[in-house]
Amino acid sequence: MTALQQVSFSETSTEEPIATAIIQTSLPWPLHMMLNMRSLAQPPRAGIDARLYQIGFLSLFLLLGIITRDWTLHPEIILTAIVTALTTQYLFLKFTPPPNTSQNLKVPLTKGDLGGSLLDNLPIDAFYSPMITALGMSILLRVEHWWIMALAVTIAISSKFLIQFNQKHIFNPGNFGIIIALLFSHGAWVSPGQWGESMWYVILFFICGGLVLRKVGRWDTTIAFLAFYLALEAGRNLYLGWTWDVWSHRMMSGSLIMFSFFMITDPRTIPNSKISRLIWTFTIALLTFVFRNYFFMNTAVFFALFLSAPLTLILDWVFKADRFDWFQPTAIKSV
Amino acid sequence: MKLLRSFFASLLAILLVFTNTLPAFAFCGFYVAKADTKLYNKASQVAIARSDDRTILTMANDYQGEAKDFAMVVPVPTVLSKEQVKVANPAIMERLDAFSAPRLVEYFDENPCDPPKLYDRFEMPQPVAPSAAPQAMKRARGSALGVEVEAQFNVGEYDIVILSAKESGGLETWLQESGYKIPNGARDLLKPYIRQKLKFFVAKVNLEKFETSGFTKLRPIQIAYESPRFMLPIRLGMINGQDAQDLIVYILSPKGRAEVANYRTVRIPSDVNIPEYVKGEFSNFYKSMFTTSYDRENRNVAFLEYAWNMGNCDPCSADPLNPDELKQAGVFWLEQPMGTNQPPQNSIWGRGRRPMPRSSNVFITRLHVRYTRDKFPEDLMFQDTNNQENFQGRYIMQHPYLNETNCDAGKQYRASLPKRFDQEAQTLSKLTGWKIEDIRKKLPSVNLADVSWYDRFRAYVR
Structure with missing residues (x-):
């Protein structure tokens, strides 16, 4: 549901500039833009950031859900989610020691880039991703107390920074937060029936999700997941x-379509190569199918995605490919 | 203002409750007639007490036909032994119904010229009529049809057989040969349940026992089992139910509110002010309102009518169930403190230690599902959540003070009434689909002869 913003920098012994930013060529988020513009004097991105679309759509869904779907959702919980997500993101960006790898490219930073006032060295798009996480979790997770949401969101955002391998975060942050809240709190749940089976919502999710996926070039993930899952359910x-109306009723579930478009597609946590993505989505579809039909879990999709996350590491290792970059989604050569 | 109103309504109000008198509720199994009697199950009530995977399911129905013709087939997740089946006190369903029924609350405006004073009066719902009745049936037999009689026993007025089957044709034949009249189309519907490895709970009435029992109606059957499946098989019930069927499900959980996992769960409209004449026709009002909401939601949702901790109620439409009654309703975790879901140490029925008179670890959810074959293709799946938020279907009637008043406050009060009445009428019309003109005819008239035009105007624009 969100993407990682990864910035690396290290101090040098020189006076001015005092620091050198090390930007990973493949993961240069969120300072990538700013620093690249500075060093290369040309913005690498064209058009509007796909994440802005996503923020817009998720806000729309949240609003529609509250107005038309009779959700027991309180505004203060949504506000808590947003504030917590942004704060956590800020604190991590501000205070985590940067990773240092040989793959990084050095770009000089000035004093103002590291110190200065609160947000002056963080571009606004550093906060797109936590915003998406917060909105997504508000739509999906129901909590009894606001602090459970705060905790879940904090864990979600922290997982991006703390649970990494090869500087790629392993778990989809929103999904991770939801799973932790479901497993370890006694006041959180998800409502899989909350969207109902309305054709209109399915179409809406298809259009909105499609727009985002087209921008990031990850249509294959959603289509593959839905195709695998539909086939498994059809077989059953x-x-x-x-x-067959039993089957179509199951497939028309708004929650399933929403999940397919807006959760499993996070380009930063899915495998890099196409073949890996197919294997990965099949695993998720299979696990969802098994959990739902044989373990009678209403939270099947969330656990399926959670358990499949480590598979990404193996698949990325076996099938080498370019990492996703929000600014150049059509591919940059990997290092 | 709304808060204040709720506060007054609950604190000072005179309370009137009507148990839900909808034509009632379809059953999760289908009835099988032994004669050619045409049977329709119109309605049913099911109570599900569930903690973790342990479930006690109580099924009540409003079966109207001859007891000898009654039989039911319900898919169940496990083989049930005699200890896992019992006949429940029919009064317990009435108690659950009364406690959770949508309620009409009324309160009275004071004489605007007097200082305020309090009322506190409750009207309890109609008393519970005990019911039950039995009849007899014959022996079942296993055979080369691939049908196995897993258990066979007698409980109360019922003869019960638990079957497992390999193939739906065999099961259908077996049931027919054993004297059950199977509705057409049963075979196709039995197959998915057989393939899901479900067992079949088949009950008939033992006539001798029924006649000697002294009951006039069939009593609810209660079964206990342990299974991760939290569902009600409604598909079978749609074979011989032609029209929409109503099902009321009471879910009792130690955690909190329950909801349907594969359909939307929608709160029934609540906390609205309606004209006072509705008092005389609350049943009609509720039926119309339910139907309007059902149509508005495209007929494919479950309605939440009540969600409350059973330790209290506000306002109470009936006394909360006492621990004995809760146990009769299937609650087997009474000994545990709130919020723990550990299975009890004693048996699933809760034999052994007597529970403490504490019911705060029971949360009731009342769901009302009106289902038809086209809108509810799939069986109902449920889930319990930790949501402890209370909800009730509650309708407010505020009686105006229409006696003579001469003080200024009285005049202003009277001037404010027409607008209030009209708002109530519009609410009523919107909720029920009743014609606004018809409603307006029934509104009380207010004497505004001594009220100045500007007071009327002020009241109107306020």
Whole structure:
């Protein structure tokens, strides 16, 4: 549901400039833009950031859910989620010691880039990703107390910075926060029936999700997941001998479509190569199918995604490919 | 203002409650007639007490036909032994119903010329009528049809067989040969349940026992089992239910509110002011309002009518169930403190230690599902959540003070009434779909002869 913003910098012994920013060529988020503009004097991105679309759409869904779907969702919980996410993101960007790798490219930073007032060295797009996480979690997670949401969101954002391998965060932050809240708090749940089975919502999710996915070039993930899952459920339907409206009712679930478009597609946590993505989405579809039909879990998709996350590491290791970059989604050569 | 109103309503109000008198509720199994009687199950009530995977399911129905013709088939997740089945006190369903029913609250405006004074009066719902009745049936037999009689026993007025089957044709034949009249189309619907490895709970009435029991109606059957499945098989019930069927599900949980996992759960409109004449036709009002809401939501949602901790109520439409009653309703975790979901040490029925008279670890959810074959293709799946937020279907009637008043406050009060009445009428019309003109005809008239035009105007624009 969100993407990692990764910035690296290290101090040098020189006077002015006092620091050198090390930007990973493949993961240069969120300072990538700013520093690249400074060093290369040309912005690498064209058009509007896909994440802005995502923020817009998620806000729309949240609003629609509250107005038309009778959600028991309180504004203070949403506010808590947003404030916590942005704060956590800020604190991590401000105070985490930067990773240092040989793959990084050095760009000089001036004094103002590291010190100065609160936000002067963080561009606004550093906060897109936590905003997406906060909105996504507000839509999906229900909590009894505001502090559970605060905790879940903090854990979600922290997981991006703390649970990393090869400077790629392993878990989808929103999903991670939801799983932790479900497992370890007694006051959190998800409502899989909350969207109902309205065709209009399915179409809306398809259009909005499609727009974002087209921008980031990750249509394959959603389509593959839905295709695998639909096929598995169709097989079961056939075996059991249910009429086909049972199958279509299951497939029309707004929550399932929403999940397919807005959660599993986070380009920063999914495998890099196409073949990996297919294997990965099949695993998620299979786990969802098994958890739902044989373990009767209403939270099947969330656990399926959570458990498949480490698979990304293996797949990325086996099938080498370019990492996703929010600014150059169509591919940069990997280092 | 709304808060204040709620506060007054709950604190000072005179309370009137009507148990839900909807034509009632379809059953999760289908009825099987032994004669050619045409049977329709119109309605049913199911109570599900569940903590972790342990479930006690109580099924009540409003079966109207001859007891000898009654039979039911319900898919169940596990083989049930005699200890896991019992006949429940029919009064317990009435108690659950009364406690959770949508309620009409009324309160009275004071004489605007007097200092305020308090009322406190409650009207309890109609008393519970005990019911039950039995009849007999014959033996079942396993055979080469691939049907296995897993257990066979007698509980109260019921003869019960638990079957497992390999193939739906075999099960259908077995049931027919054993004297059950199977509705057409049953075979196709039995197959998915057989393939999901579900067992079949088949109950018939033992006539001798029924006749000697002294009951006039069939009593609810209560079964206990342990399974991660938290569902109600409604598909079978749609074979012989032609029209929409109503199902009321009371879910009792130690955690909090329950909801339907594969359909939307929608709160029934609540906390609205309606004209006072509705008092005389609250049942009609509720039926119309429910139907309007059902249509508005495209007929494919479950309605939440009540969600409350059973330790209290506000306002109470009936006394909260005492620990004995809760146990009769299937609650087996009474000994545990709130918020723990550990299974009890004693048996699933809660034999052994007597529970403490504490019911705060029971949360009731009342769901009302009106289902038809086209809008509810899939069986109902539920989930319990930790949501402890209370909700009730509550309708407010505020009686105006219409006696003579001469003080200024009285005049202003009277001047304010027409607008209030009209708002109530519009609310009523919107909720029920009743014609606004018809409603307006029934509104009380207010004497405004001595009220100046500007007082009327002020009241109107306020």
